[in-house]
Amino acid sequence: MTAAAVVALCLGLTGGCSVGDSTDPEKATAQQQRFCAQFGQWQQDDATHDVDSVSAQMVVDAAKTLDREHLDTGGSHILRDTEEAVVHHIHYSAVRVTSYCDRAGFEMLVASPQGR
Numbered sequence: 500m501t502a503a504a505v506v507a508l509c510l511g512l513t514g515g516c517s518v519g520d521s522t523d524p525e526k527a528t529a530q531q532q533r534f535c536a537q538f539g540q541w542q543q544d545d546a547t548h549d550v551d552s553v554s555a556q557m558v559v560d561a562a563k564t565l566d567r568e569h570l571d572t573g574g575s576h577i578l579r580d581t582e583e584a585v586v587h588h589i590h591y592s593a594v595r596v597t598s599y600c601d602r603a604g605f606e607m608l609v610a611s612p613q614g615r
Contacts, residue, residue: 535605
């Protein structure tokens with residue numbers, strides 16, 4: 500595949516590809532931690548029925564960053580799963596997002612959605 504084809508594919512599928520940022524382990528860890536903390540806050544807000552569109556949008560925006568930086572590891576689809584969990588309240592997507600945070604080492608920032 501030519502370089503032009505790769506760029507075209509990136510632009511067509513994701514609106515742009517980012518390279519470089521996710522290779523910095525400290526920055527990658529900070530982005531994962533931010534996402535998991537925001538997802539955990541959204542879970543708390545959702546459990547108390549105090550969710551607003553700003554809370555949900557912050558989680559989706561953080562997931563977009565992870566997706567753009569290719570930090571959705573282990574075959575996960577963090578952006579899709581996050582949108583399904585936050586916007587559409589799909590339980591299994593929330594389980595996958597929680598598993599992602601567990602694998603990233605931030606299990607204490609999110610609640611297990613099994614009891615919900």
